[in-house]
Amino acid sequence: MARKRRGIPIHGWLNIDKDAGLSSAQVVGRVKRIMNAAKAGHAGTLDPFATGILPIALGEATKTVSYITDDSKEYRFTARWGEKRNTDDIEGEIEATSDIRPTREDILNILPSFTGTIRQYPPAFSAIKINGERAYKLARAGQDIDMPEREVRIESLSLIEIVDTEHAIFEVTCGKGTYIRSLARDIAVKLGTVAHLSALRRIRVGPFLEMDAISLDKLAKLWQCPAEFEGLLPITTALDDIPALAVTEPQAIRLRHGNDVAAPNQADGFVCAMDGNIPIGIAKIEADRMYPVRIFNL
Template sequence: MNGVINFFKPRGMTSHDAVNLLRRTLKTKKIGHTGTLDPNASGVLPLCIGKGTRIAEYLLDSNKEYIGELTLGYRTDTQDGDGKVISISNKSVTENEIISTMSKYIGDISQLPPMYSALKHKGKKLYELAREGKTVERTPRSIKIYDQKILSIEDCKKILFYTSCSRGTYIRTLCDDIGMDLGTYGYMSYLLRVGAGSFKIEDSYSIEYISKLNHEEILQIITPMDKALEHIERFTVPEYLYSKLINGVVLQVDTEENMMNKLLRVYCKDIFVGIGKIILDDSKFYLKMDKVLMI
């Protein structure tokens, strides 16, 4: 078994728990995730299996898609519904104010990572420090919101919305920031990840479904490594260079300057060989393999 399973993580399960559960279910130790999904969120969590664990790093940067709910009037210490309420506001806001404020949170924005996160400070996770009542200085990070749509507004108190965003975006913090901007506080009361790169929720599999499959059926739901990396551009190498390519030899290739320094899915003889990059040396283009992934 080598590839990626589009796992549907239920609410209340950590990403680490999901890995351990699938290890027991599939009776294999070599399983890893492609970036954590908030324990109180449910939805798409791609899990790499076997040699597929070697491509996890290339899936980390894929864009994420969420459906979330923002509840106004309250602020919690965790920025979600599991935390302690630390501020309350009775201020009323209009639909137009909500629409106008949320429209500002599209494009390149700066976001301060929350204390209740898995980021580390001096080797210790921030949420561990937060549980001890400690707060440490964090550096704001640049993120990108590619798309954001309001799906519904209920009594100008609950906003259901869709967001497509870059890696490292905290939807909890987005909700908190919007609530602060509106002057009435807000927290994330619901979160469903509906997409992670090319993996979509309609194609995800629950643990209940997976546990009923036999070995052959499980193989059918595993996404091959190259298909899991379809967000990376394809590059084909001539057949006569095959033996050198699979041995990691740097090869002179005929290509364009716009192919330089970006990750490429490398194929030869219609076989997925691995991930490489085009480099320029002495006015000539060369293909340098970053990782040979042939099974």
């Protein structure tokens, strides 16, 4: 007999502004404790030293996490010139130094080479699996790691401010799988120097925006009156790019039981089947038939 899940069923999304020093898993744990939620997960890991947008899926919204992790993301980051660290961020140990400090002109000249589809090596201290083991565990054990190169998509990259000779602030819009620590490291190499991230903040994940995010402290205060809480976003927040399609009550019943239904004159592709204002689930239309893919138990 399956063990009953503790907590109450809450379904939807939270736009959490993560504090520095917390892992993404720790944020999920705190959200569950604050809300006494039965089920929660996050969309897109943030490094502990980083801050910013961490979308949290609750209940049946966890079935839509993949649609958020595939969305583009925006980051604001600070490169600290002259120090290479083994983690490529402020938390690592210094491995090399350089006296070269790039000028604004130097930086602006090389930025176009980091837009579009580029190739990068993920940091050794990352969660990528190497022969079944997490890379960061191997790195902490002092093992040499041959990180696999990968293609990533950089939609835009801008120099925002040169703070001083040691620091420059950038903003980047990128696709899934991009490591900002690697980006800062590779920019420095292109400029003939070394660098690491001294600050990293995620300012957008798909439809989740910085200006709408709430901190864990604010969540704790607002959730004291759950009936008045307005920060819980609908499950369909993650499905903005998927068209909604209304179905009849008999069709809704069939879909909820895992059966396909007729969908004449509908274009092939994925849709969010709707029973009035209630999302039934994600379905795929093919050859005038609609097939359930992920059904929400609401």
